[in-house]
Amino acid sequence: MSLLELKNVYKIYGELHALDNVNLTVEKGEWVSIMGPSGSGKSTMMNIIGCMDKPSKGEVLLDGVDISKESSKSLTTIRRDKIGLIFQQFHLVNNLTAVENVMLAQYYHSIPDEKEALEALERVGLTDRAKHLPSQLSGGEQQRVCVARALINYPEIILADEPTGNLDEANEETVVDLFHKLHDEGTTLIVVTHDPEVAEVAQRQLVLRNGRISKEVINQHFTGKIRFND
């Protein structure tokens, strides 16, 4: 059974078809990137896969459960238990330290455990910044805290929305390396990006256009490492 399946999914706002008969299957442990111009439906698809929206038509099966039929309360539970989110603008709680921001995800999931949260920060190379507030961290460091928060509850899928959009090249590479490590550990990754270099690293690239998957490219030389074009 595939981890994620979108079957004939539509999202219609009045006359606009934000998603227009999308079919997609993502296997467990797969690394998929989604590209596309603005307004192509990437955000809508992310919202639906991330259990923050429901399709107008079609089925979305996550781990065998059709989330298009679930209540918003159970969508919250599914999102909390199965999905780790990474955002372009990091979205850390400003009055909590790095480790507390990681513990926040544990707090809503089960019980906050500082030791475990520190281990997650260690995985992203931020042990020495654990007690710093977001305002005391660089953009790259904030994004790494965001990655640590996303993976702390061992989600089935990590959904990253333009994760390198606000980062310089060095930090971009660090974050992609982190994705590579997560992928190696068996985590399923779906990364929405504008950046072709980040998209090409994935095992499979999808291009969305006018709410449809217009192109699908399998990376034959998948290494999980970024190659910058100078």
Place this chain on the structure above:
Amino acid sequence: MKKRRMFFHMITASLMRRRSRMVVALLSIAIGATILSGLVSIYYDVPRQLGAEFRNYGANMILTATDGGFTSADMNAGRSVIPAADLVGAAPFRYENIRIREKPVVAAGTDPEQVKATSPYWLIDSGEWFKNSGELLIGAKVADSFRLKAGDKIELSFTPEEQQKNAAENKAVQDNVREFTVSGILKTGGTEEEYVYMNMEDLDSLTGKADRIDVAEFSVSAASEKLKGYVEEINRTASGVRASLVKRVTASETTVLSKLQALVLLVTVVVLALTMICVATTMTAVVAERRKEIGLRKAIGASDGSIIKEFMGESMLLGLLGGIIGSVLGYVFAAQVSLRVFSSSISFRPLLVPITIAVSIIVTGLSSLMPIRSATEIDPALVLKGE
């Protein structure tokens, strides 16, 4: 336990971060709690304070004879019904027609110390109260008509009953005559200025009568209902006397009291309503400011219940702090009002502290309901794409 610690850490950190905004909300809650605690203190203390004030306007209960006159024993029987703590004063009066320079005047025998207690508004214009035998206090009008002043000596004549028949038949009359010293001139603005006052014993010796009282004036420090209870009890148990309330005094005391208490209640309600509006406005602004953070919390798995709990926690913490501050300041406020308005201290009511804190928490919680409800309606998807 750890989860609870994290919860408290989150709400305190959130309050600290929005210090300036939260100080405004805290101030409004503290002011509301201060007014609530202060006014409730005054509300319960006003009857006592006002009762004491009203006692300055004279007696509020009188005892009259059921038949002719009554004795001091009858009066004491009535007096014993009222607890000593409630009885401000009990002044007996007996009135007799006497003559000064052959002109008729009404003389009253009484107990000056008791009159001072029952009628504190009596003003000695010149001289002093009568104290010793042979001294009398003279009403201002009587003093005017006889051109008398403090220190003057005057003769008072009284025609005994058996001699009054002779007087009617124009036969020789044997009057009782006694010389008195004017101790002072009395001003009240009322009919008291038309009388002369002396010790009951002096009136007895002048008239040759003994132990007879026409009316006794009682000044009782008690609320209307309690006062009525005393009247009923005296009328039920004491013989020879009939007690009744001085409606002029008791009715106005009740009216003023109920109006004051209604005003205090109204002000409290208005202040609490204003506090609620201020808290609701602050919380609405806080929710608007924190839309993204709320969206993020929901996106990473916070349920509506968690969001409600966190915001309610913040509100209630504010309510708790405001309540504590208000309890302290409320007592200071009530003590100041009491001192300045009634010139007396106010008793501290420990029960008011938990009540004020509880009301502050409830009011703050209620004010936050609408803003918190709007927080739960925030779409978690707004955190994506930096919307």
